[in-house]
Amino acid sequence: MNIQVNRSQKKKIGYFVGIFLLLLATTSCTPNAEEQFKAIDLPLIEKSESLERTGHLESCITLQNVFLKTFNADGYKAGEATCFINLAQLCFSADPKNYLIFLDEAKRKLVGSKSAAQMIRLYTAYAKYYNDIHMPNNAFYYTQKALTNAKKINDNEIKNNLLAEAYKIKGKIYADLLQSDSAYYYYYKSRLLKPGVIVDCLLAKAYLEDNKPDSAKAKLTQLEHLGDIKHTISYAMLMFNRVSGDYFFNQRQFNEAENAYLKSISILDSTKFFLGYNDVDLYKNMADIYYKRGDLKKEKYYITKWKLARMQQNKYIYESYEPAMASFLEEVTHKDRHDNNTMRLLMLVLSILVLFIVFFTFRIIKKHKLTKETSRKQTADFIKTIHDKRYDEVMVLAKENNSAFLSRFKDLYPKFIEALLIKNSTLENSEQVFCAYIKLGFTTKEIATYTFVQPMSVQQRKRRLRKRLGISSDVDLYTYFDNLTI
Template structure:
């Protein structure tokens, strides 16, 4: 009997180790693929492990696959699909004897609610995650999850305005993990409450940890963005530009994951150059921000939607799938068709509103840039500066082209004179700025009329004003 019990015990231990190995491998690989933006590879991984869970008769393993699919749909903004997968995951994980399963479920669920700006629900789920994590046995997975629970709690409390509790959560997370990311989150808090001196201490620590520890590309991007934000706050434009440009470099690798990060980088660069009074670059990055705002969500949605459909079709072909799970595929197929249409409609409406707002901002900045350039070239003309014509061409690139099309033999001096008329300088002003007699300016006007075939009844200023229209 003792030998029999020993055999049963060994079998049970082996069974538990197999499942624990399943969990660690799935969640570790899944996290790496999600953070790298490899959606297709992420879905393929979950298909493999879903089939494996079926063969092992490990329903909690299936639940973790559904939870992964829910989480990646949240990051892509597919909240309806995420909700569907959360419901499926809860059925498999809700009664799990493994408290870590429940903790990670409620952690992901809290992030879902935070994306929907439902902070009270996010905090409620976060509290449940803490409760179950306390009951779970200590493993590498639980040690990794605990500081992230504190970070998320800090974010939720900050959004609710509970700043004291928020700071306690961030500092607790940092004490546990002490990584580039957790130091960065403490810095974010101090920037949020406008205490750049305190933020600077943690920015330096985040920079140090990013060099000494292995930091994911997505988290590095976020750290560099925070550094750029900090340096802009303390008027160190050179370091701010350097950090934000570094974030852009990292974006090449992570473009399909959490694209809201890169939108914020573009916005920060636009603000930086606006502060430096460099209207041209400010306009360029605001335009990039607007383009990213208008296209990234749709691109991510399309990629994630295709990946989700691949997940459905692949699993349908699994010969070992239980018959009682067939309704899942039917429901999921219907969901893909109906929810996609609803989501796309909502997304398009939202993008239209954002696009209109951004278009207004972009036009305002564009007008500001043009006004500043006009002031600059006007000042160059008043000083009779030789670079006047070159700068004028930058502001009115088509004007000179049209003049040369009318008469290819026009000289630079004549083009410069036409440019001054385009700016509506009077004959007296032109005479004063170019150090010639008023009569000479009148003669030049006459010659230009002949060279460009301008009829005598047409006002010469109106001719140049309407030349490029």
């Protein structure tokens, strides 16, 4: 639903802008960046979050545009950065392709800034973006930078607000990696500083994934009685119904699950909210419900919606890798330049970045010293295979769980299967397929999604595979298969 900015909303925005102009005028001579953030930026952030929370996306965008012009005219670059980060947050739910564009623009506005609060917001937003495109190491890098900057803030109100968001994102990263204990730890740290519907929904979702349905039910029951998510079209309401549907589906209460999922789909259809990678499985669950009822027409309809949504997600992630790594490399090399503080190194790094952007070659990627070995490996592997059509075909077949997958995989990695059979000549085709998924770097959650099983089943198969191949528990399977040769 393209929500129109009606007269009432325009009038409210007008009053809000008027108050802000007065605040800006009275604080423009204040040298303290922290006080300036609290007086000017924090109210704007809270107003923007309120509009987004209630689904008034168009009004929120209008608000950012008004303040961008105001801050630009007054030369308040940190304020402009606030608007760009706010716009990026909107893109997370409405237009994810522009998320990084707004964040990079905010980063340019904050060059030389002394505002630790602004830097925390920026780094937290980057962490959310990198986790969304399945680059957890990069996401951890930015959450650590956010938490480090928090030590520079004296005002507890500002610090607690920003730390709550950083902790929530860090919990989400751990949850997506199926590290439930760490996820709980950071979710609870977040809600201790700033309770909210979103973090409680994430907690309930983590309980479900950790096979704790009673804890999930208790959390959802608490949320059900909150007035601020009832009778509103909001991202919080979308999440609440989405997780409630998962709970009912998990408990085989299919009528209740259907009702909750339909409410989620209604909000999705009437807004521009964007589902996360694994959230699109609500369509697949709906298809399962109708399959059990024998309604094949609706089953086919939702299976089609699920496949289209997953294809859109895969396309988004694929297209995001290149600009995401370019942005991350710029951040890391900027840190190196600052540490060394020499003009020669500055020119060298800038030259390498230009060559990387122009030629996209693996040779140039190797010249960069990334602070994290895993990030360098991700970049090298991606650049090396981007033009390999056979690799692309194998990846597509794997994600579709296509019967031709193993045959194409053997063509691409003939010596890998030979090496496996040397280790154990009795490996069945299904076990070879499972090994191929691991060789291609798919996570436990991804393998579960593509092969239509639970993540717990994938973990069990990994343990059985270790016994079949004689691999000890302290050896990483992904590293082992990556180095496996005849």
